[in-house]
Amino acid sequence: MRPTVSVIVPCYNAAGTVEKTLDSLRAQTLRNMEFIVINDGSQDLTLEVLENYAVTHPDFNMHIYSKENEGIAEARNFGLSKVSGEYVGFLDSDDYTDPEMYAVMYRKAKEDDYEMVVSDFWWVNSKGEKREKEGPYEPGPDMMVKLFAVLWNKIYRMDLIRTVDFKFPYGDRYEDACYLYMLTSQLSHIAFVDQAFVRYVQSDKSITHTNNDEVKNMIDVFEQINAYYKSHYLFEKYHDALEYIHVKFFLGNSFLRSSRIPDREDRRKTIRMGWDLLNREYPHWPDNPYLKSMPGLKNKYFRMVRSWNIDIFAWFFRHFYRDNL
Numbered sequence: 001m002r003p004t005v006s007v008i009v010p011c012y013n014a015a016g017t018v019e020k021t022l023d024s025l026r027a028q029t030l031r032n033m034e035f036i037v038i039n040d041g042s043q044d045l046t047l048e049v050l051e052n053y054a055v056t057h058p059d060f061n062m063h064i065y066s067k068e069n070e071g072i073a074e075a076r077n078f079g080l081s082k083v084s085g086e087y088v089g090f091l092d093s094d095d096y097t098d099p100e101m102y103a104v105m106y107r108k109a110k111e112d113d114y115e116m117v118v119s120d121f122w123w124v125n126s127k128g129e130k131r132e133k134e135g136p137y138e139p140g141p142d143m144m145v146k147l148f149a150v151l152w153n154k155i156y157r158m159d160l161i162r163t164v165d166f167k168f169p170y171g172d173r174y175e176d177a178c179y180l181y182m183l184t185s186q187l188s189h190i191a192f193v194d195q196a197f198v199r200y201v202q203s204d205k206s207i208t209h210t211n212n213d214e215v216k217n218m219i220d221v222f223e224q225i226n227a228y229y230k231s232h233y234l235f236e237k238y239h240d241a242l243e244y245i246h247v248k249f250f251l252g253n254s255f256l257r258s259s260r261i262p263d264r265e266d267r268r269k270t271i272r273m274g275w276d277l278l279n280r281e282y283p284h285w286p287d288n289p290y291l292k293s294m295p296g297l298k299n300k301y302f303r304m305v306r307s308w309n310i311d312i313f314a315w316f317f318r319h320f321y322r323d324n325l
Contacts, residue, residue, distance in 0.1 A: 003034040003061075005102045005155060006085030010038050010075035014093035015045040017201075022053055024096035026060045030103035035062040036079045041069025046093075073168035073175035076151075080161065087117075088158050090151040094201050097152075101197035105155050108191050115160050115189045120196035121153040129199065135192040141241035144184045145290050149177035153198050160186065169224055173214060178221045181245065182228050185238065215270045218254050219277050222246060226281060243282040244290040250274035251302050259314040271314055275307070 007025060011018050018037075025035055039047045050064050067078060076090065087109055091097060105117045122129045134153060137146040166182050168175040229235040229242060254274045261267035278285060285291070291302055305313060 001032060003085035004030055004032050004106050005087045005089055006034045006036055006083040006158070007089045007091055007102070008036045008038070008076060008079035008083070009091050009093055010040055010072050010079065011042060011046050011050070011093040012040045012069065012072070012075075013042045013044045013046060015042070015049050017094040018046060018049055019053060021091060021093050021096050022050075022060075022062070024099070025091065026057060027099040028102050029100050030106055033061060033102060034083075034085055035060070036082050037062055037064050038075045038079050039064065039066040040072070040075040041067065070170070071175075073170055076175070077167045080167075083158055086158060087155040088161060089155045091198070092152060092200075095152060096199050096201075098197045102155070104193055104195060104197075108193050109155060109157070111191070112189070113157070114191040115157045115187050116183075117155050117191050117193060118147075119153050119193040119198075121148075121150075121198040121200055122196050123202060124199045125202040131196045133196075139187045139190055140184070141238055143187065143190070144181060144238060144241040145244050147180065147184070149174075149180045150200070151176045151180065152200070156183075166228065169221060173217045174221045177249075178224055181225050185229070185232065185234050215254055215258060215273050218249065219273060222249065222277065222281075240289055243285050243288050246278050246282055247285055247288065247291060247302050250278045251305050252298065255314070256317055259317040267314065267318075268311065271310065275310060 009018070009021060009025070014021075022035075022037075025033075037050055039050060047064075047066055050062075054060070054062055054064060063082065065078065065082065067075070080088065087106060089102065089105075101119070105119060108114065109117045118135050120131055120133045122131055132148065134148045135146065137143045164183065164186055166179070169178050226235070226242065229238050235242070251274075255271065258267060258270040258274065261270055282288075286303065291299060301313075
């Protein structure tokens with residue numbers, strides 16, 4: 001019998017966290033699942049932890065694969081090549097989820113053969129946890145503008161995933177954003193579950209972990225996204241949405257990280273790389289209809305940023321930024 005949902009778990013040096021992740025998957029109430037766990041060239045005891053877990057829990061349908069370290073994108077691509085389930089989900093090796101997650105989401109998916117089902121999730125760090133709501137939104141540009149570009153609070157119909165002509169980008173960070181923003185153009189039938197399941201565990205130091213190479217990596221990812229929409233003759237249809245997500249990343253996520261770089265010159269150079277890409281690809285971004293019409297303090301801030309004040313905002317975020325909780 002074909003598995004209901006396959007879950008891909010990439011692992012790199014996850015010996016201290018992956019057992020909790022696997023416990024949360026073993027506790028799932030949905031029957032006939034499979035779990036594809038990839039040891040991506042770990043240098044610690046990850047493989048030993050995985051193999052011991054398999055011995056201790058022989059009823060747990062876990063398939064362990066070891067490969068050379070090529071990064072999380074290639075681990076996910078490898079995992080997709082091993083999937084046999086109707087639907088596929090992803091879970092990182094330091095996160096965990098509630099027991100009913102995949103039962104609820106699979107049941108929703110089967111109501112009308114949905115291509116993707118989305119749930120809420122929890123941000124977790126040393127200060128506690130906060131629920132994050134995703135959706136609802138419509139397929140197409142509305143989805144591109146409103147989705148959270150993370151993989152693990154969603155399941156995807158494998159019959160659709162096998163038809164797409166792209167993979168997770170080799171060696172890149174933000175590979176989940178790249179994949180999901182391309183997948184957006186292929187989806188026409190999606191559903192939402194008004195429950196939060198996954199605990200996304202954030203390191204207290206993660207916001208400060210950035211450098212020029214990371215921002216260059218984000219630039220590469222967004223150049224791939226633009227090239228995909230142009231080559232598939234979808235750029236005009238998605239132009240405003242693409243423009244808005246460039247604003248959101250290069251004045252939001254990337255900008256927050258870049259503003260925390262300790263070295264002043266490195267910080268300024270990194271901020272300007274994102275700013276230059278935004279203005280080169282979308283020179284009229286201040287007139288973006290989503291930016292002008294959407295409410296919220298974040299969009300108000302986006303509308304205020306200009307070349308003359310961007311360093312002032314960087315100073316503010318460097319000294320007063322607060323995390324998600």
